Amino acid sequence: MTTTPTEADEPTGAGTADVPAPAGPRGPGRTVRVVTYVLGRLTTAVVSLFAVIVAGFFLFRILPGDPVRAMTEGREVSAEQREELRRQFGLDQPLWQQFLDYAGGLLRLDLGISFQYREPVVDLILERLGPTLLLAGTGTVIAALLGLFLGARAGWKPGGRGDRTNTAVALFFWSVPTFWLGLLLIVLLASGRGFMPGLFPTGGMVDPRVSGTLPTVLSTAQHMVLPVITMVAVIYAQYLMIMRSSLMDEKGADYLTTARAKGLRDALVRRRHAVPNALLPTVTLIFLNLGQVVSGVILVETVFSWPGLGQLFYSGLRVPDLGLVQGLFVVFAASVILMNLLADLVYPLLDPRVRP
Amino acid sequence: MKTQHPPSGTLLRRAAASGSALLLLGGLTAVPAAADEAGGNTLTVAIAQQVDSFNPFTAQLAVTTNILRHVYDSLTTVDPETGEPEASLAETWEASEDGLTWTFNIRDDAYFTDGEQLTADDVAWTFNTIMENDAAAIASGNYVAGFESVTAEDPTTLVIELDEPQATMESLRVPIVPQHVWEPIIEEEGDAFSDYTADDFPTVGSGPFVLTEHSRGEHIRLEANPDHWRGAPGFDELYFRYYSEKDAAVEALRSGEVSFVYELTDAQITSLETLDDVAVNIADGKRFQAFTINPGAQTQDGEEFGDGHPALSDLTLRQAIVMGIDNDEIVQQGANGQAVAAGGYIPPRYTDFHWAPEGDEAVLDFDPDAANEMLDDAGYELGDDGVRVSPDGDRLELRMHVHADRPDNVQAGQVIAERLADIGIEIDNRTVDPGILSDALYDAEYDLIFTGWTVNPDPDYVFSIHTCGALPTEPGTMQGDAYFCDEEYDELYAAQLAEYDREARADIIHQLQEVLYREAVVNVLTYPNIMEAYRTDHIAGIQLEPAEGGNIWGQDGYWAWWSAEPAEGAARGGGIGGVIGGGSGVSSGVLIGVGAGVLVLLAAGAFFFFRRRSTVEDRE
Numbered sequence: 013m014t015t016t017p018t019e020a021d022e023p024t025g026a027g028t029a030d031v032p033a034p035a036g037p038r039g040p041g042r043t044v045r046v047v048t049y050v051l052g053r054l055t056t057a058v059v060s061l062f063a064v065i066v067a068g069f070f071l072f073r074i075l076p077g078d079p080v081r082a083m084t085e086g087r088e089v090s091a092e093q094r095e096e097l098r099r100q101f102g103l104d105q106p107l108w109q110q111f112l113d114y115a116g117g118l119l120r121l122d123l124g125i126s127f128q129y130r131e132p133v134v135d136l137i138l139e140r141l142g143p144t145l146l147l148a149g150t151g152t153v154i155a156a157l158l159g160l161f162l163g164a165r166a167g168w169k170p171g172g173r174g175d176r177t178n179t180a181v182a183l184f185f186w187s188v189p190t191f192w193l194g195l196l197l198i199v200l201l202a203s204g205r206g207f208m209p210g211l212f213p214t215g216g217m218v219d220p221r222v223s224g225t226l227p228t229v230l231s232t233a234q235h236m237v238l239p240v241i242t243m244v245a246v247i248y249a250q251y252l253m254i255m256r257s258s259l260m261d262e263k264g265a266d267y268l269t270t271a272r273a274k275g276l277r278d279a280l281v282r283r284r285h286a287v288p289n290a291l292l293p294t295v296t297l298i299f300l301n302l303g304q305v306v307s308g309v310i311l312v313e314t315v316f317s318w319p320g321l322g323q324l325f326y327s328g329l330r331v332p333d334l335g336l337v338q339g340l341f342v343v344f345a346a347s348v349i350l351m352n353l354l355a356d357l358v359y360p361l362l363d364p365r366v367r368p
Numbered sequence: 369m370k371t372q373h374p375p376s377g378t379l380l381r382r383a384a385a386s387g388s389a390l391l392l393l394g395g396l397t398a399v400p401a402a403a404d405e406a407g408g409n410t411l412t413v414a415i416a417q418q419v420d421s422f423n424p425f426t427a428q429l430a431v432t433t434n435i436l437r438h439v440y441d442s443l444t445t446v447d448p449e450t451g452e453p454e455a456s457l458a459e460t461w462e463a464s465e466d467g468l469t470w471t472f473n474i475r476d477d478a479y480f481t482d483g484e485q486l487t488a489d490d491v492a493w494t495f496n497t498i499m500e501n502d503a504a505a506i507a508s509g510n511y512v513a514g515f516e517s518v519t520a521e522d523p524t525t526l527v528i529e530l531d532e533p534q535a536t537m538e539s540l541r542v543p544i545v546p547q548h549v550w551e552p553i554i555e556e557e558g559d560a561f562s563d564y565t566a567d568d569f570p571t572v573g574s575g576p577f578v579l580t581e582h583s584r585g586e587h588i589r590l591e592a593n594p595d596h597w598r599g600a601p602g603f604d605e606l607y608f609r610y611y612s613e614k615d616a617a618v619e620a621l622r623s624g625e626v627s628f629v630y631e632l633t634d635a636q637i638t639s640l641e642t643l644d645d646v647a648v649n650i651a652d653g654k655r656f657q658a659f660t661i662n663p664g665a666q667t668q669d670g671e672e673f674g675d676g677h678p679a680l681s682d683l684t685l686r687q688a689i690v691m692g693i694d695n696d697e698i699v700q701q702g703a704n705g706q707a708v709a710a711g712g713y714i715p716p717r718y719t720d721f722h723w724a725p726e727g728d729e730a731v732l733d734f735d736p737d738a739a740n741e742m743l744d745d746a747g748y749e750l751g752d753d754g755v756r757v758s759p760d761g762d763r764l765e766l767r768m769h770v771h772a773d774r775p776d777n778v779q780a781g782q783v784i785a786e787r788l789a790d791i792g793i794e795i796d797n798r799t800v801d802p803g804i805l806s807d808a809l810y811d812a813e814y815d816l817i818f819t820g821w822t823v824n825p826d827p828d829y830v831f832s833i834h835t836c837g838a839l840p841t842e843p844g845t846m847q848g849d850a851y852f853c854d855e856e857y858d859e860l861y862a863a864q865l866a867e868y869d870r871e872a873r874a875d876i877i878h879q880l881q882e883v884l885y886r887e888a889v890v891n892v893l894t895y896p897n898i899m900e901a902y903r904t905d906h907i908a909g910i911q912l913e914p915a916e917g918g919n920i921w922g923q924d925g926y927w928a929w930w931s932a933e934p935a936e937g938a939a940r941g942g943g944i945g946g947v948i949g950g951g952s953g954v955s956s957g958v959l960i961g962v963g964a965g966v967l968v969l970l971a972a973g974a975f976f977f978f979r980r981r982s983t984v985e986d987r988e
Contacts, residue, residue: 083429215625220607220609315612327585
């Protein structure tokens with residue numbers, strides 16, 4: 013994870029692996045190929061994003077249920093009051109007009125208005141972005157470190173006891189429902205029963221009564237423990253599995269034989285030679301994994317009442333708040349598309365074998 | 369590193385910061401609840417619904433109107449003892465002979481929290497704004513629909529002229545706002561007023577609490593208004609904290625993080641009942657749970673639409689369906705006994721308006737034999753498959769739409785399907801999302817459909833939705849939840865609205881319910897109980913509304929939080945901060961253990977990280 017780029021060069025540098033040399037490392041031919049590659053990837057991303065925007069708009073429009081009816085359900089409102097709401101939300105306009113307004117707004121980075129909060133969706137998202145990045149970021153980093161570490165061990169001696177235990181545990185957590193695991197942790201560690209009662213808060217991000225920087229940081233850290241553990245438990249398995257199989261692929265490589273022939277200890281061969289190369293495919297995974305993180309974070313934030321995008325999405329779904337849900341859908345999808353694009357663009361820099 | 373997380377700077381910094389924050393956890397044992405700074409008595413309520421807006425002219429959602437009721441007074445409130453209208457901003461009021469002129473005497477000791485006195489001008493301005501400005505009418509427009517004019521004759525006299533007599537005049541639950549604060553806002557916002565969310569804190573109102581903080585998705589803070597004319601509330605601060613998951617909120621009550629939870633299920637109540645410091649409150653329901661039968665939908669102009677089963681326009685069949693269903697069984701099977709079997713439309717907690725079919729009136733009591741006989745006599749012949757066929761030759765297979773998100777409805781739906789099979793009616797039981805259900809209702813593409821309403825102390829509205837005037841003007845715009853239209857009903861409805869004598873009005877309201885019962889379009893099944901719980905080590909005493917068998921959350925007055933008294937020693941341990949330092953009795957050994965556990969986890973990651981780096985250095 014530290015100096016991957018240098019180490020990535022190792023197979024070429026060692027000269028043992030038969031890497032097809034990129035034809036003409038410099039020169040006009042290569043520039044054209046790179047430009048074509050980048051443009052191709054960019055086009056794919058833009059087309060995907062456009063498809064997401066169109067699909068997102070119409071998908072939420074064909075869902076059953078009238079948002080104004082849903083918002084006013086069980087309340088004493090007159091037909092005039094409902095009409096006023098409908099007018100405010102632009103729902104009285106024909107569908108194509110609504111779409112044009114929506115698409116026009118997107119060009120100005122305006123995701124529309126949340127029906128339930130009466131505020132621009134963009135503002136709501138920006139407000140909640142921080143907590144989500146904090147939770148998802150911490151969870152991803154810890155899960156990646158843990159998964160890669162355990163995966164490297166497991167893949168070096170596949171079928172061994174360590175491998176079997178590690179893989180089984182990881183797959184167990186991978187298949188456990190996030191919601192259930194979160195509630196279980198609350199019951200055991202937060203609620204005042206279980207074997208370690210009342211250690212952590214059951215929800216929220218910070219105790220509303222604290223003030224000052226240090227108490228806020230401490231309170232936030234305390235509130236983060238359970239959600240982070242839940243996220244890590246659920247997502248680390250995929251890092252483990254990909255690292256494991258990636259390492260198993262490398263295991264038979266000639267350069268490792270060479271390394272062993274130099275008399276290096278087995279652990280050194282693994283750490284210094286095999287792991288760095290096996291890390292490459294996982295780089296892509298870390299980007300692509302964002303989709304999983306998004307779905308994971310929605311559930312975790314809901315269980316632990318974490319005031320981030322996931323909880324916002326959940327609150328939008330309950331109403332249903334069309335403007336908000338649709339805006340978040342676009343943001344979530346766009347972030348996955350962006351990550352894919354970055355993976356495509358960055359990977360060739362890391363791995364000369366796939367350079368265009 | 370830069371290769372991993374593209375918007376690297378922020379994300380990595382956050383990750384690093386949070387990693388170190390986790391490391392600090394080890395030191396948490398040394399930080400006995402940061403809440404030490406918070407003095408005074410704090411009451412914390414777990415809420416789930418988000419706030420739409422604190423603008424009292426537009427706020428719609430129940431949680432917001434609930435909170436705003438504590439911030440702004442209204443003209444009258446409800447007496448928790450009798451359930452009848454009770455003085456609030458208006459000390460006394462009277463109607464003219466013809467019932468068209470109402471004079472309210474506004475109290476002279478009500479002040480807004482910025483020190484300005486509240487006068488009849490503020491009240492008149494509030495009502496006039498709602499009457500004149502569409503955007504300001506979103507929340508309370510229904511109250512002023514019949515108003516001709518509202519004027520302040522002097523600082524303590526308010527006169528409202530009506531188009532027609534209106535018995536709901538003693539129940540105008542409109543938040544009265546300070547004119548000097550809101551007039552400039554309305555002028556400045558103009559057309560955008562409906563989007564104005566009023567999040568300048570502290571909010572200026574005249575109620576027993578002041579809204580001082582809103583951290584969206586986290587908490588809302590109210591502070592006591594010590595100068596309120598009714599007297600200062602018992603608690604200094606109210607926190608409404610968000611728990612998006614009800615089960616998590618229940619656990620938070622268990623740990624003492626919150627003082628009060630509401631809208632609980634039977635299972636949650638059972639799990640809390642045995643705890644020492646928790647009191648459960650099972651209150652008489654304000655809601656009724658019902659199903660309506662599609663009698664053939666039509667618009668106000670008589671245009672028929674939808675695809676309801678044609679036989680359901682027959683009163684005999686509708687009555688037989690009601691007789692085929694055992695409401696007691698639904699209470700037991702559907703609600704685990706946490707409900708009351710219903711007959712009339714208004715729940716029994718509203719003692720004078722409640723009506724239940726008794727004696728000769730109780731013609732639709734559960735009686736499958738009689739129902740079968742009625743259907744036989746009316747020519748509904750039983751087919752070979754055990755399903756009846758109407759005289760017109762339509763097989764009695766009926767669609768039933770049930771709320772998938774309400775477990776008690778799902779259970780009740782199954783009971784109904786079984787019972788109706790006994791009288792030769794086949795049910796196509798459709799357990800669906802609320803959106804699908806509501807579309808089916810408004811498009812009249814249903815036969816039987818689940819519904820339910822919360823009834824206010826003044827029941828006018830829940831009756832108004834069954835008048836002919838509530839039929840849709842065009843398909844899809846219906847006001848209520850049934851295509852009911854009956855001349856006798858409409859006459860009775862108008863009569864109760866014009867009747868100012870409470871007893872006489874109650875009498876008419878009983879007759880209204882009898883019509884609804886007999887016509888068997890709107891069929892009430894149960895009145896579900898309200899289930900809530902609070903910590904007795906935080907709250908010593910609290911006023912229920914109604915005083916006997918009443919609820920705490922969602923009262924029509926502000927009695928609960930105004931009256932709540934802090935328990936001894938609740939000041940410190942009682943709040944949210946009590947989790948670590950407070951009364952949960954966790955030994956510091958356990959805390960250190962967990963701190964160490966987290967450190968180990970991080971150390972494992974760090975180990976991997978540093979080992980790899982050191983080998984790199986070795987090589988060089």
